[in-house]
Amino acid sequence: MEKIESLNNLKEVLQPNESVWLLLYKKGSSQSDCAFENYQKAAPKADKIVLCYADVNEVRDIHPEYKITSVPSLLNFEKGTLKNVVKGCHQPEQFNAIFEKVAFVSAGNGEGKPQKNVTVYTTPTCTWCNTIKRHLQENGIRYREVDVSKDQKAAEEMVRRSGQQGVPQTDINGEIIVGFDRNRINTLLGIN
Structure with a gap:
């Protein structure tokens, strides 16, 4: 798991990696601490994806850039573009299911149904x-x-x-x- 220090730092991580997950959280808030702890537990099972985290107490320029108004929020980037936001605290198994489901969906051959708004x-x-x-x-x-x-x-x-x-x-x-x-x-x- 990689700690993100700024928006520029995040963009450096997004550049070479196809799938990046970023947990935005606020250390000291019970929901955020729960999310961070379970995200860490899920991390060892996640491969082929890059897991990062940023504490909004320290990093102030990421959440306005992506219009994130509440934490904890888990942001999923595919090829540098924000694709999905998952809010709240989840169990480690739920985090893993989210990682696997999105990996499965993005690994499709492009013949799937068009995404609805x-x-x-x-x-x-x-x-x-x-x-x-x-x-x-x-x-x-x-x-x-x-x-x-x-x-x-x-x-x-x-x-x-x-x-x-x-x-x-x-x-x-x-x-x-x-x-x-x-x-x-x-x-x-x-x-x-």
Whole structure:
């Protein structure tokens, strides 16, 4: 595992490596310390990928660059481009499953279905939000997460589009799903 000291340092690591994972965390916060500890435990099992970490107490220029508004956040870069963000603390086995799933998805031969545009509207205290995110991750679906408790404009846009204030809400290619409707999500994403 490599400690990242700055955005420039991260870009140096991204340049030669195909798959890089970066855990952004805040040392001293219980969620972040949990994520960091389990990320370290998962690290020995991960091969063919580069695992890095950065403490936002020390490194201040990475999270604004990638619009990360909460930690812990695990960023996945493929060929230097941010492809996925996984938030929260996960067990070592879950981290390994995330690494393997993304490695499996990115190792595809390009004949897969086109990636849909998926946005999940969440809040930090929403348990169903985590269920949706885990479901998407387990099925190799890339998504963007928007924390509506921190982004007033996004919250207003979400309510304008769905007429609902509750989360989770998932936008799949412009179609809004309120709550965790597994069948509808699977149908729209082509998950069997």
